[in-house]
Amino acid sequence: MKRENPFKKLGYPPKDVPTELKEKVMADVASAKLLMDMASLFTSNYKATMESLFKTKKNNNQ
Amino acid sequence: MKNKDTVLQFTDEEIVEKIVIEKNTILYATLYKRYESKVYNKCLAFVKNTNEAKELTQEVFLELFIKLHKYTGQSNFSTWLNAFTYKFCVNYLNKKRESMNGERSNNCNGNQPHLLIDVSDNSLFLMREEKLQKAMQYLSPEDKSILLLKYQDELTMNEVMALLNIDEHTFNIRLRRAKASIIEIYNRL
Numbered sequence: 030m031k032r033e034n035p036f037k038k039l040g041y042p043p044k045d046v047p048t049e050l051k052e053k054v055m056a057d058v059a060s061a062k063l064l065m066d067m068a069s070l071f072t073s074n075y076k077a078t079m080e081s082l083f084k085t086k087k088n089n090n091q
Numbered sequence: 092m093k094n095k096d097t098v099l100q101f102t103d104e105e106i107v108e109k110i111v112i113e114k115n116t117i118l119y120a121t122l123y124k125r126y127e128s129k130v131y132n133k134c135l136a137f138v139k140n141t142n143e144a145k146e147l148t149q150e151v152f153l154e155l156f157i158k159l160h161k162y163t164g165q166s167n168f169s170t171w172l173n174a175f176t177y178k179f180c181v182n183y184l185n186k187k188r189e190s191m192n193g194e195r196s197n198n199c200n201g202n203q204p205h206l207l208i209d210v211s212d213n214s215l216f217l218m219r220e221e222k223l224q225k226a227m228q229y230l231s232p233e234d235k236s237i238l239l240l241k242y243q244d245e246l247t248m249n250e251v252m253a254l255l256n257i258d259e260h261t262f263n264i265r266l267r268r269a270k271a272s273i274i275e276i277y278n279r280l
Contacts, residue, residue: 034216044132049143054123057156
């Protein structure tokens with residue numbers, strides 16, 4: 030006879046999530062997004078900036 | 092921005108893709124709503140009180156937003172998030188333990204005597220739920236996470252190996268150790 034897996038019953042019934050948690054999480058996420066956006070100004074556009082700089086230089090040499 | 096009903100029809104994978112591209116916090120709130128209970132209750136399995144579980148859940152969701160691009164779609168999002176949460180909890184508890192007594196929890200150590208005991212799944216399934224719940228509190232975070240992935244989330248060996256980024260040998264040692272440990276603790280209670 031197949032026995033019932035007791036691990037499946039752990040943590041049941043699930044506990045309710047505190048309602049104030051969503052606000053805290055979303056505030057954290059908004060701050061993280063701001064930092065990521067600011068960081069991307071200095072990193073992701075760096076390649077394009079350098080490329081355009083060299084293109085200009087090359088054009089000037091012609 | 093899409094209207095609320097359209098967003099609700101998106102699959103998790105579609106939402107994740109859009110969040111990674113657009114860094115859209117409104118979509119992230121939708122993802123949070125879908126998984127808050129799951130993550131919070133997983134955290135509760137690792138820490139003793141609700142305040143700590145709350146803090147841990149908050150940190151998991153912040154880390155998730157930052158590392159969401161690491162989800163490559165190899166497994167479904169829900170499974171990946173479970174492993175992500177477990178790994179976060181294990182690291183959190185190890186760091187906490189480290190700061191409290193200056194030592195890390197035991198990792199795989201082939202020389203431990205209880206590794207010689209090979210516990211069958213049938214023996215595990217003989218355990219009573221209430222006593223098992225209590226025994227789980229004394230288990231190391233690493234052992235706890237592998238048991239939950241294998242027996243609560245019912246993932247296959249290959250899925251666990253991929254999610255934890257471990258090879259078959261490490262998986263077998265960890266699972267064997269975790270099973271032996273839980274039986275040992277259970278019998279002592």
